[in-house]
Amino acid sequence: MKRKKWTALMIAACMAALSITGCGAKQTDQTGGEVSTGQETAEAVSTEDSKDMFNESGQLPILKEKEKITIGIAQLSQVIDYDTNALTKKIEEDVNVDIEFVFFPETDAQGKFSIMANSGTEMPDIIMGYDLIQQNASVYGASGLFLPLNEYYEDPDISYYFHHEIPEEDQELMLKGVTSADGNIYAMASYYPALANEISQRYWINQTWLDKLGLDMPTTTEEFYEVLKAFKTQDPNGNGKADEIPLIGSKDGWNQRPQDFLMNAFVYANNDQKYLMVKDGKVMASYTQPEWRDGLEYMNMLCTEGLLDPMSYTQDVKQLKALLENEEVQLVGCLAAGSMSAYLPESERRVDMEPLPPLTGPEGVRYAAYSPTTIIEEMAITKYCKNPELAFRLGDYLYEESMSMMTRYGVEGVDWTREGADKEKGLYEDSLGIPCGFLILNDIWNVDQNSSWRQVGPAYRSGSMSDQGVAANPDPKATVSMLSKAVGLYKDYTPKEYVNNLVYTVDEKEERAELYTTIKAARDEAIVRFITGDRPLSEWDDYLKELEACGLERYLEIEQSAYDRAEGRK
Numbered sequence: 001m002k003r004k005k006w007t008a009l010m011i012a013a014c015m016a017a018l019s020i021t022g023c024g025a026k027q028t029d030q031t032g033g034e035v036s037t038g039q040e041t042a043e044a045v046s047t048e049d050s051k052d053m054f055n056e057s058g059q060l061p062i063l064k065e066k067e068k069i070t071i072g073i074a075q076l077s078q079v080i081d082y083d084t085n086a087l088t089k090k091i092e093e094d095v096n097v098d099i100e101f102v103f104f105p106e107t108d109a110q111g112k113f114s115i116m117a118n119s120g121t122e123m124p125d126i127i128m129g130y131d132l133i134q135q136n137a138s139v140y141g142a143s144g145l146f147l148p149l150n151e152y153y154e155d156p157d158i159s160y161y162f163h164h165e166i167p168e169e170d171q172e173l174m175l176k177g178v179t180s181a182d183g184n185i186y187a188m189a190s191y192y193p194a195l196a197n198e199i200s201q202r203y204w205i206n207q208t209w210l211d212k213l214g215l216d217m218p219t220t221t222e223e224f225y226e227v228l229k230a231f232k233t234q235d236p237n238g239n240g241k242a243d244e245i246p247l248i249g250s251k252d253g254w255n256q257r258p259q260d261f262l263m264n265a266f267v268y269a270n271n272d273q274k275y276l277m278v279k280d281g282k283v284m285a286s287y288t289q290p291e292w293r294d295g296l297e298y299m300n301m302l303c304t305e306g307l308l309d310p311m312s313y314t315q316d317v318k319q320l321k322a323l324l325e326n327e328e329v330q331l332v333g334c335l336a337a338g339s340m341s342a343y344l345p346e347s348e349r350r351v352d353m354e355p356l357p358p359l360t361g362p363e364g365v366r367y368a369a370y371s372p373t374t375i376i377e378e379m380a381i382t383k384y385c386k387n388p389e390l391a392f393r394l395g396d397y398l399y400e401e402s403m404s405m406m407t408r409y410g411v412e413g414v415d416w417t418r419e420g421a422d423k424e425k426g427l428y429e430d431s432l433g434i435p436c437g438f439l440i441l442n443d444i445w446n447v448d449q450n451s452s453w454r455q456v457g458p459a460y461r462s463g464s465m466s467d468q469g470v471a472a473n474p475d476p477k478a479t480v481s482m483l484s485k486a487v488g489l490y491k492d493y494t495p496k497e498y499v500n501n502l503v504y505t506v507d508e509k510e511e512r513a514e515l516y517t518t519i520k521a522a523r524d525e526a527i528v529r530f531i532t533g534d535r536p537l538s539e540w541d542d543y544l545k546e547l548e549a550c551g552l553e554r555y556l557e558i559e560q561s562a563y564d565r566a567e568g569r570k
Contacts, residue, residue, distance in 0.1 A: 052064075053065070053067075053387075053390070054389075054390075054393065057156075057157045057158075057160040058160055058164070060094045061093065061094055061095060061096035062094065062095045062096060062393050062394075062397060063095060063096040063097060063390060063393075064096070065096070066096050066097065066098060067096070067097055067098070067387065067390060068097065068098045068099075068100060069097045069098070069099060069100070069125050069126065069387075069390065069391060069394065070099075070100045070101075070102055070124035070125045070126065071099055071100070071101055071102065071124055071125070071126045071127075071128050072101075072102040072103075072104065072113070072123060072124035072126065072127045072128065072132065073101060073102070073103065073104070073127075073128050073129050073132070073453065073456060074103070074104045074105070074106055074109035074129050074131045074132060074456075075101075075103035075104065075105065075106055076106055076453070076454050076456075077106055077448075078446070078447065078448050078449065078454060079448075079449070079450070079452075079453060079454055080448055080449065080450040081450060082101050082103075082453070083101075084450060085450050085451070085452070085453065086406075086410070086411050086450060086451045086452070087406055087407065087451065087452045087453055088453075090403070090406065091394065091397070091398075094397065095393070095394050095397055097390070097394065100124075102123075102124040104132060109129070109131045109132055110131055110132055110133075110134050113127070113132045114136075117140060117143075117145055122384055123145065123382045123384050124382065124384070125381065125382060125384065125385035125386070125387075125388075125391050126379060126380070126381055126382070126385070126391050126394070126395070127146075127379065127380045127381075127382060128378065128379045128395075128456055128457055129378065129379075129456040129457070130190075130376050130377060130378055130456075131456075133187055133377045133378070133379075133380055134377075135377065135509075136509075137178070137180070137186040137187035137377045137380055138180035138181065138182070138184075138186060138503070138504075138505075138506060138509070139506050139509065140186065140380065141180060141182075141184055141186030141380075142180075142182065142506050144383055145382055145383055146186040146187070146380040146381065146382060146383075147186070147380075147381045147382070147383060147385070147388055148184040148185060148186060149184075149185045149186065149187075149188065149381065149392060150183075150184060150185050152388075152389065152392040152396075153175060153185060158389060158392060158393060158396070159392070159396050160393075160396060161396050161397055161398075161399040161400045162396055162399050162460075165399050165400055165401055165404075165460060166399060166460050167462075170191060170460070170462075173191065173375065174189040174191050174375050174460070175189070176375075176501070176566075177189055177191075177374070177375025177501045177503075178375060178377055179503065180503060181503055181504060181505040181506075181508070181565065182505070186377075186380055187377035187378065187379060187380045188377075188378055188379040188380070188392070188395045188396075188458040189375050189376065189377065189378065189458065190375070190376040190378040190457075190458050190459045190460070191373065191375055191376070191459075191460050191461075192373065192404070192408070192459060192460065192461035192466045192467075193372075193373040193461075193462075193463060193466055193468070194373055194466065194467050194468075195428060195432070195463075195467075195468050195487050196339065196467065196468075196480075196483040196484070196486075196487060197371070197373070198370060198371055198372055198373055199368050199369065199370055199371075199486075199487055199490040199491060199494065200254070200255050200272070200338040200339075200369075200371070201255050201260040201261045201264070201269075201270070201271065201338070201368070201369040202255065202261060202336075202337065202338060202339075202355060202356070202486050202490070203261045203262075203334055203335065203336055203337075203355070203356040204334065204335045204337060204340065204353040204354065204355055204356065204482075205217070205218075205227075205333065205334045205335075205353065205354060205355075205356040206231070206236070206330070206332065206333045206334065206352045206353060207352060207353065207354040208236075208330070208352040209231055209236035209237070209330075209333055209352070210227070212236050212238075213230050213231075213234055213236055215227055215230060217354075217356070217357070218356070218359065219357065219359065219360060220265075220359055220360045220361070221262075221265050221298060221359050221360070221361050221362060222362070223359075224356075224359055225301075225302070225307070227333075227334075228246035228247055228302065228307040228308075228333065228334065229246075229305070229307065231244050231246040231307075231333035231334070232244055232246045232305075232306060232307060232333075236333070237329045237330050237331065238329075239328075239329050243329070243331060244331060244332075244333060245309050245323075245331050245332050245333065246306075246307045246308070246309075246333045246334060247302065247307055247308045247309065247312075247333065247334045247335075247336070248308075248309040248311065248312050248320070248323070248332055248334075248335060248336070249312040249320070249335065249336030249337065250312060250315050250316055250317050250319070250320040251312070251313055251314060251315065251316060252316050252317055253316075253317035253320060253337060253338075253342060254317075254337065254338035254339065254341075255271070255336065255337060255338035256312075256317065256320065256335075256336050256337050256338070256342065257271070257312070257313075257336060258299065258308055258312050258336045258531075259295070259296075259299060259527060259531065260336070260369070261336055261356075261358075262295065262298070262299060262359070263286070263292065263295040264358060264359075264365070264366070264367035264368065264369060265295070265358070265359040265360060265361030265365055265366060265367075266291045266292065266294050266295035266298070266361045266363070266365055267286050267289050267291035267292050267294075267295065267365065267367075268286055268367045268369070268495050268498075269286045269287075269292070269295075269367075269369060270286075270369035270370070270371060270498070270499075271369070272369065272371040273369075273371060273498065273499045273500070274499075274516065274520075275287050275523075276499045276559060277289075277495075277497075277498070277499075278495075278497035278498055278499060278563065279497065280497075281497070281563075281567070282560070283499065283556060283559045283560045283563050284556070285547075285552065285556060287523050287527070287547075288544055288547065288552070291363070291365070293537060293540050294361075294362075294363075295361075296527070296530045296531060296537060297537055299531045300530060300531055300532075300533055300537065303531055303532055303533060304533055308531070310532045312336070313528045313531070313532065317342075320342065321342060321343070321344070324342060324343055324347070324349055324350075325343065325344055325347060325349060326349070330349055330352055332349070334356065335353065339479055339482070339483055340353065340477075340479045340482045340483070341479055345479075350477065351477050353482075354482075354485075355482065355485055355486035355489055355490075357489045357490070358489070358490060358493045366493055367493055367494070367495060368490035368491070368493040368494050369494075370494035370495060370498055371500065372500050372501070374500075374501060375501055378456070378457055378458045378459070379395045379457060379458050395457070395458045396458070398457045398458045398459055399458060399459070399460050401460075401461075401465065403459075404459040404460050404461050404465075405438070405461065405465060406451070406452055407452055407453065407455055407456065407457050407459045408452065408455045408459065408461070409438075409440065409444065409452070410442065410444045410449065410451030410452050411451045413441075414441065414442065414451070415440070415441055415442040415443075415444050415451050416438050416439065416440050416441055416442075417438060417439050417441055418437070418438050418439075419439075420439060421436045421437055421438050421439050421471065422435075422436070424436040424439065424471035424472070425471065425472045426464070426468070426469060426470070426471065426472065427467075427468050427469070427470050427471065427472045427473070427480055427481070427484045428463075428468040428469075428484050428487065429472070430484075430488065431484060431485070431487055431488030431491065432463075432468070432487070432488070432491070434463045434464055434468050434469060435464055435469070436464070436469060436470065436471045436472075437462075437463075437464030437465045437469035437470075438465060438469060438470060439470065439471050440470055440471075467480075468484070472484070499559070499563060501566065502559070502562040502563060502565075502566050503562060503565065503566065504558070504562050508558050508561065508562065511554075511558060512555065512558045512559070515550070515551045515552075515554060515555040515558070516555060518550045518551065519547060519550045519551065519552055519555055522546050522547060522550050523547065526543050526546070530543075
């Protein structure tokens with residue numbers, strides 16, 4: 001098998017020779033004539049000719065005679081060798097193809113791909129991986145670089161595994177998530193619900209300190225305030241010093257900004273969805289609501305009284321970890337963080353912590369921010385592919401359950417197994433009734449390995465065969481065990497209406513990105529200044545005017561249009 005490597009140097013050389021225009025488009029030269037800016041579309045194999053190329057659907061190998069196919073992919077450092085990788089060999093054998101890889105650098109793979117795509121350079125048959133496609137499949141589809149895949153999805157013989165392995169309701173969800181505003185599907189989807197990521201704006205509170213001071217777990221913002229005061233003034237770490245930090249987070253860690261959890265006791269606030277909320281079908285910005293101001297006032301009180309550490313808005317995740325792991329004594333009473341991975345795996349400090357349930361605010365508000373698992377655009381077929389049906393069937397084969405497991409967990413029987421899973425308790429069995437579907441024998445996720453492409457490629461994993469389907473960890477303080485406990489506490493407080501998986505037109509996407517960049521900068525700066533007291537809340541109305549000047553009204557119009565489209569209202 002041949003290997004074809006693209007480096008940043010080669011891309012730069014390519015850019016020096018080519019002007020940046022749409023793929024395969026025509027560009028006017030200085031004399032007014034047309035010049036070609038890219039390779040012509042490959043002459044595809046006709047549908048009639050392709051019928052004789054494939055074995056009966058569901059039979060392996062998929063292709064009767066071996067064909068070469070090129071796959072563009074980000075070269076991840078933790079994959080030892082793509083040529084000899086177990087997943088590569090499995091696909092080559094079962095599909096009957098010879099894979100030639102076109103590598104993009106791991107650092108800024110999407111940016112490098114975008115340069116090549118816009119230069120008109122001939123591309124591989126398949127582009128695989130969310131890191132390359134991001135959410136731009138519709139843009140590349142509109143330019144003609146990516147082929148529409150609707151007819152393949154509509155044919156159950158061609159999309160055999162999609163129709164046979166995936167429940168109908170999830171088929172509809174996946175197709176909806178990758179259907180562009182123009183009605184075309186330009187990317188193959190991945191879907192594997194990860195419950196711990198769906199409800200991830202969390203606090204962790206020091207149960208050891210609560211017990212020592214004889215305090216109950218707080219359930220309201222008022223009770224939480226009293227607990228933080230006790231943490232600050234009653235020396236719960238027992239060293240005779242006033243060095244306790246009641247509440248802290250960081251500026252850049254996963255859900256480590258303190259306002260994201262606390263604000264949900266005042267108004268629905270979901271950072272993952274750009275703080276958008278929906279009420280009776282209307283999309284609104286949470287950060288302009290009067291209740292948001294009330295939340296800022298509460299947090300400003302915490303900050304003013306030394307209960308919320310202002311370092312939360314200046315320190316990064318590494319600095320926070322160093323503080324959490326203080327060797328001399330436990331310093332932290334409550335932590336804003338998406339998971340217990342904020343601590344070191346072997347940490348002595350993390351054992352004090354327990355998930356804090358969502359708090360009820362003064363007006364009875366109690367939300368947990370909810371972000372349903374995103375439908376990921378994982379694979380596209382380029383206009384240069386001579387046999388797009390073969391490319392699609394290759395991607396479709398990855399929907400087969402054992403293949404979808406292999407893309408994430410590695411080789412069955414070596415890295416994971418179903419054997420004995422029915423005798424174990426599932427990680428989310430208590431909180432959500434999901435049984436154990438498999439056992440991990442060799443965790444390959446954050447190590448150098450040659451079993452998979454590290455979750456790249458189309459995939460579908462149901463609850464019992466996804467992260468929540470693994471056996472419960474015998475260590476009750478293990479990260480996964482703590483996450484499952486938190487999900488059980490948070491799951492009943494998600495809103496009935498929310499923004500999720502919106503699809504934008506090409507024009508909307510460009511305008512939205514420009515507007516949101518400006519709005520976000522103004523909003524985030526104001527939030528920090530209001531909380532820390534650098535800006536008085538008497539300037540709330542001025543803040544609202546600043547957002548309007550940034551184009552907030554137009555931005556919300558775009559979001560409303562996309563939401564209505566997703567809900568079938570237009």
